[in-house]
Amino acid sequence: MPADPHPASAVGTPTHDTTLLTVGQAAAALGVTARTLKYYEELNLVVPARSGGHYRMYTPADLATFGRILRMRSLGFSIAAITEMLKRPRRMVDAGKSRMNEEDLRVVRDALTSQLDTLRERTAQVRRELREAEKLEAQIEHDLHYIEQRLRGVPADELLAERAAKARKTSSR
Template sequence: MKIGELSRRTGVSIRSLRYYEEQNLLHPERMVSGYRAYVDVDVVRVQRIQALLAAGLSTQKIERILPCMMLHRDGLRLSCADLHDDLVAERNNLLDRIATLRASVEALNAIISASPVR
């Protein structure tokens, strides 16, 4: 399938798909005409990329994780044990950022509640 079809099937823009290729996340074949040629497996790969981006991971980390993602009967699992600690650290970093944002919201709430109503 061509890039437009992959875009339609995944809901991801053509620009993003080209970016994923630049970041070494997608590896389409090239037709003689120069057009990119994708296969059905690329639909699943793009969906996984989207899920990992939504989880807050960088494309550099996703590049390391994608080859280790395997589908099991009870969901996705990592087949590379060395990534476990990295993912735990990433999760903990996100939790720290969430705590910082919550503290900022509380500080703003205190300022707002102490301000005269306009």
């Protein structure tokens, strides 16, 4: 994508800083691909301003947010956790480091717990559906075997007797 020759013409710039970077410049500054930046934009983790030519224009605050996202991803945090953490401000704590405070951590924990509970419920439902699908698959395979045997000339009475014997054996278990 060609760079906008007039980056100062960006509209909707979220900060008063006029230092704006194109997607290529931002990607190079962060050491990632432009596709990576677009991926996080698709997730609404960072929404850059747009230039008059509709090019993405990144502010220093956007780059700082991307840096935070990339650090969290490198530490193994999920997108769900990152999304929740980005909603909370970082505050200065001891040793001059910025971190989330205990109250914010509790809010993130509660949000992630809720998401996990929902996913566990959905996983249980999918497992039930899978078991039902596997039962149906076995039944259809059994029926298909009968049809194939009939097409090979095996008498129906013989096949039906086999099916009845298998059904009795299964029901006696």
